[in-house]
Amino acid sequence: MRICLYGSGSAEIDKIYTNAAYKLGCLIAQKSHTLVYGGGDNGIMGACAQGVLENNGKLIGIAPEWIKDYDKLCKNCSEFIYVESMDKRKNKFLEESDVFIIAPGGIGTLDEFFETIVLRKLERHNKEIIIFNIDGFYNKMFDMFDDMVQKRFLFNHDNLVKIANTVDEIFEYLESS
Incomplete structure (x- = not known):
């Protein structure tokens, strides 16, 4: 399975996030999956990639x-795909991936996440989207979604994403799909 990870590339984030991402990368490789990601060497992206590499896994970077x-x-990706723009990068993520994991991140991560979820809602793909809610990072966003449902701006969002608070929960979802 080709697992796309969206997440922070910041070297300044707390270790709680990079430790969880590293563990995710280890399991991706140990279970013979491929990591598809933005190719970064820092932050959540870099930690996950390091876990994959240290367990002899395969990495596909796209940027x-x-x-x-x-x-x-x-520099150690199994394959690196260069594209012309960030839009083409997001399209390539969709082409190259079987499932999406959204880890904590900033504006770029949210951009990738919202485009992926909108395209799923519009039935342009039917790939699983799992939000990796490390240390409750996305809880306020979930509250916003609930408020949007109450005010009738959003309908049926429960079927669009799954929420995992741990790496083990991510793989429970992946293995039951």
Whole structure:
């Protein structure tokens, strides 16, 4: 299975997030899956990639070539796909992935997540989306979703995503799909 990870590339985040991402990467490789991600070498992306690499797993990085001016890219990817733009990157993530895991992150992660969920809602894909809610990171977003449902701006969002608070819960979802 090709598992796409969206998550922070910041080297400044708390270890609780990178430790969980590292464990995720270890299990991705141990279970013979492939990590598809933005190719970063820091933060959640880098920690997950390191877990994959240390367990002899396969990595597919996808990024515009110019992103290296902003982020350090992983030099040890099994394959690195360069694209022209961030839009083409998101399209390539959709093409190359079987499932999406949304880990904690900033604006870029939210952009990727919301585009992926909108396309699922509009039936442009039917791939699983799992929110990796490390240390309750997304709880306020879930409250916002509930408020949107109460005010009738959002309907049936429960079927669009699954929420996992641990790496083990992620793999319970993956193995039951």
